[in-house]
Amino acid sequence: GEDVEQSLFLSVREGDSSVINCxxxxxxxxxxxxxxxxxxxxxxxxxxxxSNMDMKQDQRLTVLLNKKDKHLSLRIADTQTGDSAIYxxxxxxxxxxxxxxxxxxxxxxx
Amino acid sequence: NAGVTQTPKFQVLKTGQxxxxxxxxxxxxxxxxxxRQDPGMGLRLIHYSVGAGITDQGEVPNxxxxxxxxxxxxxxxxxxxxxxxxxxxxxxSRQDLGRxxxxxxxxxxxxxx
Numbered sequence: 001g002e003d004v005e006q007s008l009f010l011s012v013r014e015g016d017s018s019v020i021n022c023x024x025x026x027x028x029x030x031x032x033x034x035x036x037x038x039x040x041x042x043x044x045x046x047x048x049x050x051s052n053m054d055m056k057q058d059q060r061l062t063v064l065l066n067k068k069d070k071h072l073s074l075r076i077a078d079t080q081t082g083d084s085a086i087y088x089x090x091x092x093x094x095x096x097x098x099x100x101x102x103x104x105x106x107x108x109x110x
Numbered sequence: 111n112a113g114v115t116q117t118p119k120f121q122v123l124k125t126g127q128x129x130x131x132x133x134x135x136x137x138x139x140x141x142x143x144x145x146r147q148d149p150g151m152g153l154r155l156i157h158y159s160v161g162a163g164i165t166d167q168g169e170v171p172n173x174x175x176x177x178x179x180x181x182x183x184x185x186x187x188x189x190x191x192x193x194x195x196x197x198x199x200x201x202x203s204r205q206d207l208g209r210x211x212x213x214x215x216x217x218x219x220x221x222x223x
Binding site: 048 | 143
């Protein structure tokens with residue numbers, strides 16, 4: 001299928017904000033997701049946004065959705081070393097499966 | 111609930127061998143799927159099922175078979191393993207289209223020599 005695009009790496013200092021960007025492909029996707037994967041582990045759902053929303057805030061996480069540009073972003077406020085992981089953006093594909101980006105590796109340095 | 115379970119956690123095969131990766135969920139989810147994860151490639155969908163008796167191909171189905179005889183189980187079969195199938199395999203399930211969370215198993219790390 002078509003690619004969901006993400007930048008591959010992001011490095012931030014502890015306490016700063018992190019912004020991870022994603023461009024998705026299917027304008028009819030009803031939900032868009034952010035997953036987190038820690039080393040050697042499976043994927044954990046971080047947050048999601050319904051397609052009729054522009055923004056969703058959940059504690060330190062803020063998701064922004066620009067449907068016109070098919071652009072999704074995840075902002076992590078006050079980034080901690082425990083936030084170091086790979087973050088995947090995903091859209092609904094064919095109504096059932098998730099179409100994932102290649103993941104953004106976030107490194108948080110002290 | 112145990113959630114989504116996968117066995118084995120690790121497996122080493124020789125080229126040409128066959129094996130089955132097991133996946134089970136105890137949440138009565140209709141939809142189940144298999145992904146493979148390779149470095150720099152993200153997760154790619156292999157096969158999926160929208161209910162018992164119904165399966166369909168994903169993005170990279172070649173070399174893999176699936177069946178869904180019960181709601182709980184969704185095994186993935188490698189018919190004749192190849193080194194290109196060395197990967198980490200994740201099984202996932204979700205309740206239905208209206209539910210937003212897809213739950214992932216812990217993964218099976220497969221090496222084909």
